[in-house]
Amino acid sequence: MAGGDELKLLGFWGSPFVLRARLALSFKGLSYEYVEEDLKNKSELLLQSNPVHKKVPVLIHNGKPVCETQVIVQYLDEVYGANGRPSLLPVDPYDRAMARFWAAYIDDKLLSSLMMMSMGKTEEEKAEGRKQSSGAVETLEGALKECSKGKPFFGGDSVGYVDVVLGGFVAWVRIIDRMTGLKIFDSSKTPILAAWLERFGSLDAAKAVMPDVQRLVELSKMRQV
Amino acid sequence: MNMTTAEPVKLIGAFGSPFVHRAEVALRLKGVPYELILEDMSSKSDLLLANNPVHKKVPVLLHGDRAVCESLVIVEYIDEAFDGPPLLPVDPYDRAMARFWAHFIENKFFQPFWLAYWSEGEAQKAVVKETKENLALLEAQLNGKKFFGGDTPGYLDIAACVLGPWIGVLEEVTGVTLVNGNEFPALCQWAKEYSSSEALEPCHPDRDRLVAYFTENKEKYKMMAKTMLQQ
Numbered sequence: 001m002a003g004g005d006e007l008k009l010l011g012f013w014g015s016p017f018v019l020r021a022r023l024a025l026s027f028k029g030l031s032y033e034y035v036e037e038d039l040k041n042k043s044e045l046l047l048q049s050n051p052v053h054k055k056v057p058v059l060i061h062n063g064k065p066v067c068e069t070q071v072i073v074q075y076l077d078e079v080y081g082a083n084g085r086p087s088l089l090p091v092d093p094y095d096r097a098m099a100r101f102w103a104a105y106i107d108d109k110l111l112s113s114l115m116m117m118s119m120g121k122t123e124e125e126k127a128e129g130r131k132q133s134s135g136a137v138e139t140l141e142g143a144l145k146e147c148s149k150g151k152p153f154f155g156g157d158s159v160g161y162v163d164v165v166l167g168g169f170v171a172w173v174r175i176i177d178r179m180t181g182l183k184i185f186d187s188s189k190t191p192i193l194a195a196w197l198e199r200f201g202s203l204d205a206a207k208a209v210m211p212d213v214q215r216l217v218e219l220s221k222m223r224q225v
Numbered sequence: 226m227n228m229t230t231a232e233p234v235k236l237i238g239a240f241g242s243p244f245v246h247r248a249e250v251a252l253r254l255k256g257v258p259y260e261l262i263l264e265d266m267s268s269k270s271d272l273l274l275a276n277n278p279v280h281k282k283v284p285v286l287l288h289g290d291r292a293v294c295e296s297l298v299i300v301e302y303i304d305e306a307f308d309g310p311p312l313l314p315v316d317p318y319d320r321a322m323a324r325f326w327a328h329f330i331e332n333k334f335f336q337p338f339w340l341a342y343w344s345e346g347e348a349q350k351a352v353v354k355e356t357k358e359n360l361a362l363l364e365a366q367l368n369g370k371k372f373f374g375g376d377t378p379g380y381l382d383i384a385a386c387v388l389g390p391w392i393g394v395l396e397e398v399t400g401v402t403l404v405n406g407n408e409f410p411a412l413c414q415w416a417k418e419y420s421s422s423e424a425l426e427p428c429h430p431d432r433d434r435l436v437a438y439f440t441e442n443k444e445k446y447k448m449m450a451k452t453m454l455q456q
Contacts (some may be wrong), residue, residue: 052329052362066321068328075321093305094291100298105279139279 007032008060010046012039013211014219017069020168021057022209024073027159028085029205070103073164088161102143102154103165109136114169114184118176118220133184140166141190148192152199163200170201175216232289234259237273239266239283241430241438243387244296248284249428250383251300255309297327300383313380326366326373327384334359336453338387342399343443343450352454353403360409363388367411371418382419388412389419390429398439 009025009032011018025032037046037056049058049065059066059075066075077088089096113136116129147154147162154162173184187194200206236252236259238245252259264273264283276292277285286293286302293302304312313320337352337359344352363385366373373381388404393416396402406413420429439446 053333061318064318066318066325068325071321071324071328074324075317078317078320093302094288094293096305097293097298097302100301101293101295104295104298 004062006060006062008035009033010035010037010043010049010058010060011056012037014216015056016168016172017055018057019171019209019211020069020164021059021072023164023167023206024076024088026205026209027088027164028076028080030076030080030085069168070107070165073161077161086158088155088159088164090155090160098147099154099161102140102147102162105136105143106140106162106165106169110140110166110169114172114176119223130182134189137184137190137193141193144192144196153196159200159203159205163196167200167206170197170206171211171213171216173197174201174213175220178213178217179220235262235287236260237262237264237270237276237283237285237287239264241435242283243391244282245284246386246390246428246430247296247383248286248299248303250378250386250425251303251312253424253428254312254378254383255303255307257303257307257309297331297384300380304380310377311379312374312383314374323373323379323381326363326381329359329362330384334363335387338403340450340454341403342395342401343446344454345447345451348451348454353401356403357408360404360412364409364411367415369411372415378419378422378425382415385415386419389416390432391435392416393420394432394435394439397436398443 007025007030009018009021011021011034013036022034035043035045037043039056042054045060046056046058047054049060050056050067053067055067057067057069057072059072061075061079066072073088081087089099110133113129113132117126117133118129120126120129143162144154148156151157153159154166159167177183183194185193185197201210234252234257236245236248238248238261240263249259249261262272264270266283269281273283273285274281276287277283277294280294282294284294284296284299286299288302288306293299300312313323334356337355340352341349341356366381370376372378373385392404404412404416419425
């Protein structure tokens with residue numbers, strides 16, 4: 001089914017959610033047209049393709065839009081699951097349930113606490129965010145140990161669904177480190193995650209789509225003004 | 226044939242929870258026998274705490290020695306681990322749509338919907354408006370079908386279950402009507418079909434008991450709503 005299969009991704013270079021979608025596309029070796037959105041002046045295509053949330057990323061496959069990052073990643077995995085393309089979700093139903101559980105946890109607990117930490121309106125809120133993110137990261141350290149079973153990734157020998165979901169935050173974790181000196185994945189507290197961060201970030205498929213950290217720092221500073 | 230299907234299935238749940246209900250409906254639609262273990266959430270059992278140490282919540286599905294948590298994760302697990310009619314659509318795009326709307330219900334719809342019943346004054350007006358906008362989007366998704374899944378209930382119907390047996394009870398206890406027949410005729414019809422489905426009947430909470438449960442907790446929910454809206 002070669003001819004006429006068109007993939008387009010509407011995104012914003014600084015979004016960790018868009019990064020997740022790009023990581024999935026990259027690790028699955030898929031070609032696509034990337035469209036950079038100006039979030040202050042959203043395109044007609046974006047507004048029509050995601051009328052409910054009006055957010056990026058949006059995947060458009062042969063003209064049909066798919067929205068919500070985790071839905072996009074699962075869709076790509078299901079459509080492009082054959083012909084030697086790497087699968088992100090495992091085969092066994094229980095392993096799949098574990099992957100979905102931890103992906104949900106990352107968005108539910110880690111994301112909210114990182115946001116509270118970075119963008120809290122008061123010092124108390126930011127401190128609460130630091131405390132919560134510290135707890136979430138510790139839990140994820142245990143999750144990585146359990147899921148990887150001694151192998152390099154949540155997905156085992158190769159990058160899997162949870163690696164891609166957490167991978168969206170790699171750039172953000174690095175800028176928090178650069179801007180505040182705070183190591184979210186501290187090698188003394190969460191050694192397995194710290195090693196995962198280095199390992200994941202050094203993969204060619206990840207480097208190909210990772211946004212420039214310095215540029216993200218500038219963006220972050222602008223938003224805080 | 227799936228090797229694991231012979232192992233016993235237990236579901237740790239609590240009365241009145243639409244999240245537990247989701248797991249029960251999935252098991253029933255799939256034809257999987259199970260034992261329901263009801264928790265007293267004010268005094269959680271060791272079984273629950275050991276099997277859901279991360280969230281300490283229900284439902285928790287126990288399949289042999291495997292524990293699966295988070296209601297929608299459980300529903301997909303049931304769909305994949307057991308033989309029986311599929312809960313999610315077959316086509317990947319339709320699956321993506323079902324997951325998108327389930328995600329919408331979970332992350333955008335639920336909180337304002339809940340707050341709309343228990344809040345008051347100006348704050349209530351805002352969440353009622355938001356909820357009606359969200360209900361209109363769900364109404365449009367039914368698009369002439371009996372269920373979100375088509376002729377029979379599927380994944381998205383399961384995700385939307387709170388719009389079934391709970392609506393009438395919430396209206397009665399709070400006096401707030403959101404899903405009215407004028408604005409949302411398709412959703413009202415869906416609620417009738419869903420609530421009267423013979424296949425799902427054993428999963429539906431006893432109405433009188435649910436009314437008593439919400440009445441008993443009314444002041445607590447109102448306090449919680451007030452706190453949440455003040456943030």
